[in-house]
Amino acid sequence: MIAKTPKTPYYAVIFTSIKLKDDDNYNLMSKKMMDLAKLQDGFLGVESARGEVGITVSYWKNLESIKKWKFNIEHSEAREKGRSIWYDAFKVRICNVEHDYEFEK
Amino acid sequence: MIAKTPKTPYYAVIFTSIKLKDDDNYNLMSKKMMDLAKLQDGFLGVESARGEVGITVSYWKNLESIKKWKFNIEHSEAREKGRSIWYDAFKVRICNVEHDYEFEK
Numbered sequence: 001m002i003a004k005t006p007k008t009p010y011y012a013v014i015f016t017s018i019k020l021k022d023d024d025n026y027n028l029m030s031k032k033m034m035d036l037a038k039l040q041d042g043f044l045g046v047e048s049a050r051g052e053v054g055i056t057v058s059y060w061k062n063l064e065s066i067k068k069w070k071f072n073i074e075h076s077e078a079r080e081k082g083r084s085i086w087y088d089a090f091k092v093r094i095c096n097v098e099h100d101y102e103f104e105k
Numbered sequence: 106m107i108a109k110t111p112k113t114p115y116y117a118v119i120f121t122s123i124k125l126k127d128d129d130n131y132n133l134m135s136k137k138m139m140d141l142a143k144l145q146d147g148f149l150g151v152e153s154a155r156g157e158v159g160i161t162v163s164y165w166k167n168l169e170s171i172k173k174w175k176f177n178i179e180h181s182e183a184r185e186k187g188r189s190i191w192y193d194a195f196k197v198r199i200c201n202v203e204h205d206y207e208f209e210k
Contacts, residue, residue: 001157002123018106048160049160050154051153055160089207092205092207093110094203095117095200095201096200096203097199098200101196102196103196105125105194
């Protein structure tokens, strides 16, 4: 759902991807990485949706926590598989969330 | 597809939403706003996907261009309809994209 993030500032990593193919292994790996990310220091939440492109936005306390997650061994191996097997293209954007607001009925 | 954005820094607006209902008017309005956004000064690109939540990320040259788009009259009217008719909840995050990288096969 919509991530419950703390007061700004915090960080967002926008991961936009186009998949070559979808298979059970992808879905398993995707779930595994989501579960693992949630255990990391500084992880604040995640939102994900897929249409023509997939967009996953993960939220982090600071750049340090993003860097640690990037160098996590299991995550690095998963990214390597992503490049070689599943993704046709992707873009990663590291962002400082300066301001946010919300609406709820 | 994946937005072709210029060298960092630039800005991203992450719009995450949960819809109450979907109708033809929503889809028409959504397309109209997308077309209108593309005409604005400082607009750099947009990516969108929908699953349990919808995520639309639009990219902008600077805060000034985001503010101008926010106060565009047609866009303001569309947002008002969004609050009253279509959305159960949404969150908007204004972000400074500090760093990005990409992969293509």
